[in-house]
Every structure is written in structure tokens, then in C-alpha cells.
Amino acid sequence: MGSVLAATTPNPPPSAGGSGPGGPGLVSVPPGFTMPPMSPLSPSSTTGASATGDAESPLPNPGSFEECHRKCKEVFPLQMEGVKLVVNKGLSNHFQISHTVALSTAGDSSYRFGATYVGSKQMGPAESFPILVGDMDNSGSLNAQIIHQLTSKIRSKLVLQTQQQKFVNWQCDAEFRGDDCTATVTLGNPDILVGSGIVVAHYLQSITPSLALGGELVYHRRPGEEGTVMSLVGRYTGINYVATLTVGGAGAHASYYHKANDQLQVGVEFEASTRMQDTSVSFGYQLDLPKANLLFKGSLDSNWVVGATLEKKLIPLPLSLTLGAFLNHRKNKFQCGFGVTIG
Numbered sequence: 001m002g003s004v005l006a007a008t009t010p011n012p013p014p015s016a017g018g019s020g021p022g023g024p025g026l027v028s029v030p031p032g033f034t035m036p037p038m039s040p041l042s043p044s045s046t047t048g049a050s051a052t053g054d055a056e057s058p059l060p061n062p063g064s065f066e067e068c069h070r071k072c073k074e075v076f077p078l079q080m081e082g083v084k085l086v087v088n089k090g091l092s093n094h095f096q097i098s099h100t101v102a103l104s105t106a107g108d109s110s111y112r113f114g115a116t117y118v119g120s121k122q123m124g125p126a127e128s129f130p131i132l133v134g135d136m137d138n139s140g141s142l143n144a145q146i147i148h149q150l151t152s153k154i155r156s157k158l159v160l161q162t163q164q165q166k167f168v169n170w171q172c173d174a175e176f177r178g179d180d181c182t183a184t185v186t187l188g189n190p191d192i193l194v195g196s197g198i199v200v201a202h203y204l205q206s207i208t209p210s211l212a213l214g215g216e217l218v219y220h221r222r223p224g225e226e227g228t229v230m231s232l233v234g235r236y237t238g239i240n241y242v243a244t245l246t247v248g249g250a251g252a253h254a255s256y257y258h259k260a261n262d263q264l265q266v267g268v269e270f271e272a273s274t275r276m277q278d279t280s281v282s283f284g285y286q287l288d289l290p291k292a293n294l295l296f297k298g299s300l301d302s303n304w305v306v307g308a309t310l311e312k313k314l315i316p317l318p319l320s321l322t323l324g325a326f327l328n329h330r331k332n333k334f335q336c337g338f339g340v341t342i343g
Contacts, residue, residue: 061182065214155175157172171188199220200216216233264288280301309322
């Protein structure tokens, strides 16, 4: 649900970098290739009505459609396999490069070089534009994004993906963020000569300070095939929890995120796919121990897949160690990973 991949052609090209926790989009890009983070939403209290009937406080912006389930997904650990070394180096206040070496026994080993440029157009305390992000591996496959804030309320993004020096995916979108609503239009892989392409429209509206409703419309066309997929979403944000439900022709997706305290966060997800004729339930939790510089994530789903990751920051050194292990009881498979991040 909420994914453009549900309407794309069969057997999409493999991603070079994997998708992030925020959920898949039209193009799978390396971790960190997402829209700049927005300020977290919290239900704002309305002003008390006086005897003359004062107006209520304005409704908050609900964020984007793709962020509806993100809070819950961030609790779950990311699957790891093999050994991974990441070296980040900041060359200036605007430019940063990274080197990533991945060694695997199950798949191909690879080297990736990434570069990030952040412009000087300040739009917020932690937001500067334009943003240019690029990532290329040793086979010549490229993932790139260009993000720019055109006006105070309109943001655009261009995503390009090549595989071994051939264009495989590209998309562009425009996002409008009003005071209490967000609207996005995305155009993916258009081909006028063949008559194929994908158009995605998102809309999210704040009904109350805690409740937001919206929908997604996906139209895809290629020679001999044409279709439309529609889904509706509702999200309720409490003081320390977020409940989200997405329903549509492709199935249903429900998630619940709860922050028990400053150290413990939990999340539950339910997914039902009408195309795959499959349902699954997942439980995840995140334990943060700031005094020990430890971050632990664990998960368990209805397919009897158990996973966990442990991240340790070696302060004052700019070094982080990550351990991950995942066990599939049903398929009797086990995999583990080890990662080192410098910088």
C-alpha cells in the first residue's frame, strides 16, 4: 500500500542500494536518499473558547503521504548480511563524500562511492537547498537525486537510476505543503513513443490537530495494459502514539507506534495483499541506552522470522559498530552481518 511498485511492470530491475525504512517508492535508492526530514508532528491543543467564541488554533501540516507509516517502520531492524564498511568524509560545510565496501557470501560483493552537496538556501534550522545526492557502484550503476525548494511551500525532486550505464528508472515529483494539507504529483518512467508511464497523486489533509485523512491514486499504462489503483489512509496522532490505516484495491496496511518512555519504543504492523493472497503481522521494538551509547532493535513476524541489530557508538571516536542477526525458522535459514561506520 502506498507504493508505486504495486503498479509497475513485472520483474523490476534490482536495486543497487536497497530501500530505506520509510518504505519503497518508484525507484529504490540507497539509504539516506529521501526527502529532508520534517519537524515531528504532535497534536497541538486548541485554544479555549471564551464567552465570545474565540477561533481555534490553526491545524498543523500532516506531512507527506509516504511518511504515514514511517514512524512505525523506523522501530524495526534493517536486515544485514556479510561485512560492511562505511567511511564518511566531510570536505566542507556543503560537500561530503562516502566510501562503502560490502562483502557478502550470499550475494555479490561491491564498492560504492557516494557524494552529497547541500546548497546555501536556508529554509529552516536543519534544511538547506538545493540537495544533490549521488551514489555509484563498481559496475557503473548510478542512483541520484536532486531536491530543491522552489518556494516556501513547493518542493521538487528528480530521481535517476541507471544499471550498468543504461537508464532504467527516472521520476520527478512536485510537492505542495499548505498550512493544513499536503499534495504531491509524481510522474515516473514516461515514454511518449511507446505510450507508457506512471502517474501518482497523493493528498493528505488535517481534519483535527490529531487526525489526518488522505488518499493515493496510481495510474499506470503500457502497451496492452492500463489500470488504476486507489487507496485511502487515516492517521491518528496521540501524545505518545501514532495509529495509521491504509486500505485500497491492493490490500490493507495498518501500523501502530507507541513510545513507552525515552528508552523504549514499540511498533506493530499488519499487511494484507490481495495480489499475493498473503497476510502478515510484525512486532518490533527499539531500546535506546544513551548513557551506554547503545541502540538495540528487535523484530518478530508471523512467518517466524526473528531479527535483531545492535549499534554501539565508540565516543569520542567517530566510529560506530553494528551487529545484526536474522533467523527464519520456517525456511531454516540464518544470516548475520557486521558493519563499521567511520565519520
